[in-house]
Amino acid sequence: MSESTKPHHPNPQGKGEKxxxxxxxxxxxxxxxxxxxxxxxxxxxELNIMVxxxxxxxxxxLMNTLFKSKVSRxxxxxxxxxxxxxxxxxxxxxxxxxxxGVRMKLTVIDTPGFGDQINNENCWQPIMKFINDQYEAYxxxxxxxxxxxxxxxxxxxxxxxxxxxxxxxxxxxxxxFMRRLSKVVNIVPVIAKADTLTLEERDYFKQTIRExxxxxxxxxxxxxEFDEDADDRMIxxxxxxxxxxxxxxxxxxxxxxxKKILGRKTKWGTIEVENIAHCEFAYLRDLLIRTHMQNIKDxxxxxxYETYRVRRLNESNGSWGDRRFRHAGLPxxxxxxxxxxK
Amino acid sequence: xxxxxxxxxxxGYVGFASLPNQVYRKSVKRGFEFTLMVxxxxxxxxxxLINSLFLxxxxxxxxxxxxxxxxxTVQVEQSKVLIKEGxxxLLLTIVDTPGFGDAVDNSNCWQPVIDHIDSKFEDxxxxxxxxxxxxxxxxxxxxxxxxxxxxxxxLKPLDIEFMKRLHEKVNVIPLIAKADTLTPEECQQxxxxxxxxxxxxxxxxxxxxxxxxxEENRLVKKIKDKLPLAVVGSNTIIEVNSKRVRGRxxxxxxxxxxxxxxxxxTILRDMLIRTHMQDLKDxxxxxxxxxxxxxKLAAVTYNGVDNNxxxxxxxxxxxxxxxxxxxxxxxxxxxxxxxxxKKMEMEMEQVFEMKVKEKVQKLKxxxxxxxxxxxxxxxxxxxxxxxxxEKRRVFExxxxxxxxxxxLEQQKMEAxxxxxxxxxxxxxx
Numbered sequence: 001m002s003e004s005t006k007p008h009h010p011n012p013q014g015k016g017e018k019x020x021x022x023x024x025x026x027x028x029x030x031x032x033x034x035x036x037x038x039x040x041x042x043x044x045x046e047l048n049i050m051v052x053x054x055x056x057x058x059x060x061x062l063m064n065t066l067f068k069s070k071v072s073r074x075x076x077x078x079x080x081x082x083x084x085x086x087x088x089x090x091x092x093x094x095x096x097x098x099x100x101g102v103r104m105k106l107t108v109i110d111t112p113g114f115g116d117q118i119n120n121e122n123c124w125q126p127i128m129k130f131i132n133d134q135y136e137a138y139x140x141x142x143x144x145x146x147x148x149x150x151x152x153x154x155x156x157x158x159x160x161x162x163x164x165x166x167x168x169x170x171x172x173x174x175x176x177f178m179r180r181l182s183k184v185v186n187i188v189p190v191i192a193k194a195d196t197l198t199l200e201e202r203d204y205f206k207q208t209i210r211e212x213x214x215x216x217x218x219x220x221x222x223x224x225e226f227d228e229d230a231d232d233r234m235i236x237x238x239x240x241x242x243x244x245x246x247x248x249x250x251x252x253x254x255x256x257x258x259k260k261i262l263g264r265k266t267k268w269g270t271i272e273v274e275n276i277a278h279c280e281f282a283y284l285r286d287l288l289i290r291t292h293m294q295n296i297k298d299x300x301x302x303x304x305y306e307t308y309r310v311r312r313l314n315e316s317n318g319s320w321g322d323r324r325f326r327h328a329g330l331p332x333x334x335x336x337x338x339x340x341x342k
Numbered sequence: 343x344x345x346x347x348x349x350x351x352x353x354g355y356v357g358f359a360s361l362p363n364q365v366y367r368k369s370v371k372r373g374f375e376f377t378l379m380v381x382x383x384x385x386x387x388x389x390x391l392i393n394s395l396f397l398x399x400x401x402x403x404x405x406x407x408x409x410x411x412x413x414x415t416v417q418v419e420q421s422k423v424l425i426k427e428g429x430x431x432l433l434l435t436i437v438d439t440p441g442f443g444d445a446v447d448n449s450n451c452w453q454p455v456i457d458h459i460d461s462k463f464e465d466x467x468x469x470x471x472x473x474x475x476x477x478x479x480x481x482x483x484x485x486x487x488x489x490x491x492x493x494x495x496x497l498k499p500l501d502i503e504f505m506k507r508l509h510e511k512v513n514v515i516p517l518i519a520k521a522d523t524l525t526p527e528e529c530q531q532x533x534x535x536x537x538x539x540x541x542x543x544x545x546x547x548x549x550x551x552x553x554x555x556x557e558e559n560r561l562v563k564k565i566k567d568k569l570p571l572a573v574v575g576s577n578t579i580i581e582v583n584s585k586r587v588r589g590r591x592x593x594x595x596x597x598x599x600x601x602x603x604x605x606x607x608t609i610l611r612d613m614l615i616r617t618h619m620q621d622l623k624d625x626x627x628x629x630x631x632x633x634x635x636x637x638k639l640a641a642v643t644y645n646g647v648d649n650n651x652x653x654x655x656x657x658x659x660x661x662x663x664x665x666x667x668x669x670x671x672x673x674x675x676x677x678x679x680x681x682x683x684k685k686m687e688m689e690m691e692q693v694f695e696m697k698v699k700e701k702v703q704k705l706k707x708x709x710x711x712x713x714x715x716x717x718x719x720x721x722x723x724x725x726x727x728x729x730x731x732e733k734r735r736v737f738e739x740x741x742x743x744x745x746x747x748x749x750l751e752q753q754k755m756e757a758x759x760x761x762x763x764x765x766x767x768x769x770x771x
Contacts (some may be wrong), residue, residue, distance in 0.1 A: 056493020118500050119447045162490070165523075166385020173446045196492075196523045198590055266525050267603050269595020277593050 044096075044103035046153045047293065048134075049107065050185070052127065052177070053162025054115040057192035062160075062249035063108050064264060065273060066285055069097060070251075085113040088126045109156060115173055124177045131156050131184050135308040150173040157300045158221070158288065159185045162192040163209065163244060167201045170212045178218045184304055185298055188288070194246035194279050195264065195271050202246050209244055220244075222292070226299055239287060243245075245280040248273055373431035376619060377462075379512070380436065381441050381455060381504070382489025386519035390672055391487075391575035392436055394599060395586065395611055398423055399577075416441040416451050418458045437483060443500055452504045459483050459511050463634040467705040484626045485548070485614070486512045489519040490570065494528050496535045505545045511630055513548040513622055515614075516540070521572035521599040522590060523607045529572050550613075551621055565613060571606040574599050 050061040064070055094107045109130075114123055134155045137255040141151045159181060163174055178187055189209070191197075197205060213220060220243060250264045250273050262273040273281050288296070365368045393399055417440050425432045437458070442451055462482045469478050487506060491500055505514055516536065518524075524532060540547060540583040547569070576590050576599050589598040599607050612624075 054493070055498075056491070056495045116498060118503060120448050163519075164385070166383075168385045171384070171444060176446060193492075193523050195592070196520050198592060226718045266522070266524055266595070266597070267601075268522075268597045269592065271592075272593050 015237060037274075041102055043150070044105060045293075046105045046107070047297070048107040048109065048154060048157050049288075050111070050116055050127075050131075050156045050159040051162070052111050053166060053192060057113060057161075057162040057164060058249045059110065059162055059192075061251060062190075062192075062247060062281075063251040064251045066288065067106060069094075069095070071338065082235060086117075088123055090126060090130050107154070121171055123173075124180050128180065128184065131159075131181075135305055136312070138305065139309055139312060155300055155305060158296050159187050161187055161189045163189055165191055165193050165196045165205070165246075167197055167205050171209045175212065175216055175218070178213070178220070179216055182218050182220060184308070186223075186299055186304070188284075189219075189244040190219050190284060191244050191246040193248065195248050197246065206242075206244060206246070210316050221296065221299070223299070226303065240273065242280065242283060245284040245287075247281045247284055248279040249281070269340040345543065370430055373433060374619075375433045375435070376615075376623070377435040377437065377481060377483050377485075379439070379455075379459075379483045379486040380489070381439045381442055381486060382519060383491060384440070386489040386491060387575050388438070388489055388519070389515075390488075390577065391519075391573060393577050394575040394607070395614065396423070396425060396434060396575075416454045418454050435481065448500055451500075452507055453502075456507060456511065459508075460634070463631055464638075466631065467635055467638065480623075482626055482631060483512050486514050486621075487621045488514055488516045490516055490536065491533070492518055492520050492523045492572075494524060494532050496532075497539045502539065502543055502545070505540070505547070506543060509546045510633065513625055513630070514545075516570040517547050517610065518570055518572040520574065522574045524572070533568070533570060533572070548622070548625070550618065565609055568606055568609060573607045573610055574605040575607070654702045 053059050089112050091110045097104050138155055227233040227236055250262050253260050254263050254265050264271045272278050276282050382388050419438045422435045466482050576588050577584050580589050580591050580596055582596050587598045589596045598604050602608055
């Protein structure tokens with residue numbers, strides 16, 4: 001085999017050994033991965049997570065634990081007395097975090113006051129309105145004639161719903177909320193403060209929850225219908241067996257066996273947050289950050305957002321922004337919508 | 343002349359020092375009753391705690407838990423169990439409130455609870471006022487354990503509402519449920535926050551009484567510092583350091599129920615059963631029941647008419663109400679009665695008149711109707727009469743015609759016969 005000069009290209013990320021065969025048949029298409037990687041690193045990522053649940057379930061602590069920094073509302077606005085607000089508020093805090101050269105703009109959207117009142121009818125409405133407002137803002141930007149190069153993405157990618165660890169079954173409020181919101185956003189249900197439950201109670205509780213979700217037709221992330229291929233389905237099936245994750249959050253460090261770990265210290269033992277024998281925080285973190293983050297964003301963008309868009313454009317069919325497009329010589333809105341919704 | 347408190351010194355042994363023993367023996371024979379109510383959202387471990395407290399399986403595994411509950415409204419359920427220990431009998435009644443605080447809209451979820459407590463007071467009031475008071479079963483609620491969810495922040499609006507409405511009707515003892523969720527520091531802070539909020543909203547939880555005994559006072563103070571009690575319940579027995587204890591097994595350790603370091607379960611049990619059970623009953627009887635009673639009777643007497651009349655059980659203890667003497671009371675009642683009668687009489691007369699008018703009107707109407715018919719009939723009759731006359735006339739005419747015709751015929755016949763005979767006569771010549 002003659003040796004021709006190899007074109008200088010760095011090894012494609014994470015592909016391992018690749019036999020190129022003869023060097024002259026190597027084109028270099030796989031170098032695109034490296035280019036994409038560099039571009040992504042320059043651009044940075046955006047992630048918007050919403051946390052929903054009653055007060056006192058450890059939402060802010062879990063956010064801090066997930067991102068190993070003080071990103072929650074409580075850390076930014078220290079509130080000396082914890083007062084339950086009379087109506088649901090939506091508080092959005094953004095942070096820029098960086099790891100190994102990768103920058104991320106993380107937005108945590110908190111909903112204090114959810115489910116805390118005596119009468120919780122329609123407590124999901126402000127939240128649905130907020131999510132739809134974000135879609136609307138993105139839609140407006142998209143329809144603009146002079147668009148920005150990169151539309152700021154404030155759409156809610158993932159909504160973590162905290163289930164109180166009663167150990168019995170889902171409450172009517174939980175069912176109502178998840179039913180309505182699983183249609184507009186990716187919901188990841190978690191069992192909060194899981195150190196209340198023994199392992200048997202935990203398994204029983206999870207089973208009951210899964211049955212109830214199935215019975216009510218609630219599709220939580222990862223949704224079955226969006227599995228792309230057999231591999232995906234296998235991985236996602238494993239995840240679906242474990243939902244909802246039983247998590248424990250903590251931002252305090254303790255020494256256990258000479259190692260410094262995050263945990264909660266009680267008189268009868270120390271609960272290690274990242275130990276999968278103790279709780280399933282590690283699985284949640286892997287799902288949200290290490291393996292499925294891009295998938296979550298994709299589903300939000302290509303499915304939930306598109307559903308919203310189609311609905312919106314069909315509502316105002318023909319009467320909306322028509323003039324703008326006619327002048328620009330572009331087809332009417334209605335036509336565009338039809339051609340896009342494949 | 344007031345003699346003051348005379349203190350007599352006995353010169354010998356009289357023997358009434360054995361009175362407490364007599365009381366004791368009598369009570370043991372009679373047995374005790376205690377009613378305990380547990381209130382809290384589903385899943386806070388109420389049933390488990392009751393089982394742990396009394397070491398029974400009141401809520402066995404067949405008891406339908408929250409997952410199997412069909413009705414979505416607040417129920418009030420009673421279960422009775424008879425416990426015997428050391429020759430002493432205790433009839434324990436547990437009142438449970440499944441469904442409390444579980445719905446999406448929880449306004450007025452406390453109403454069934456309040457109604458139940460009031461109805462128990464009512465029963466006792468009625469049985470107290472009866473003539474035959476042989477048996478007076480005491481089913482009043484002596485203590486209400488309110489379970490607070492271990493959020494670690496403070497009280498929820500529902501908690502505050504409920505306690506505000508019930509603190510004047512029953513002894514409320516707030517508990518922090520599932521306390522193994524909280525680390526010791528979080529627990530401390532949570533307790534402080536709760537007590538602050540309780541004081542802020544002026545909620546009167548059950549207060550431990552001060553006694554003359556120094557020793558006891560110290561114990562009471564220790565308990566007061568730990569309010570509200572943080573409890574963990576369990577009936578499963580686990581081996582820890584070759585000791586058998588009741589607790590909950592976690593991968594990181596065992597939370598022991600009866601370990602004072604881990605939770606306040608022992609304090610609750612001692613307080614509830616071993617030291618303060620009688621006091622709870624006394625406070626219920628002397629304070630809450632009396633409040634209810636005076637309110638109820640005031641409502642009866644001030645109105646004259648018994649707004650709260652129960653079938654057949656009118657209370658007659660009127661002289662305890664201030665302001666009105668019984669005679670004036672009765673005079674008032676009589677006057678009211680008389681006016682009522684008068685009013686009824688007037689009403690009846692009115693009704694009567696109205697009815698009479700109606701009847702008269704009806705009769706008139708029917709008379710007119712009959713008259714009309716009579717006229718009608720007469721007309722018919724006359725018409726018929728005329729017809730008949732006409733017919734008769736026609737008939738007479740016909741008859742006259744016929745008769746005249748007959749005569750003519752007769753004449754003709756006679757004439758022809760005459761001719762015939764004359765003809766015959768001629769022939770025979």
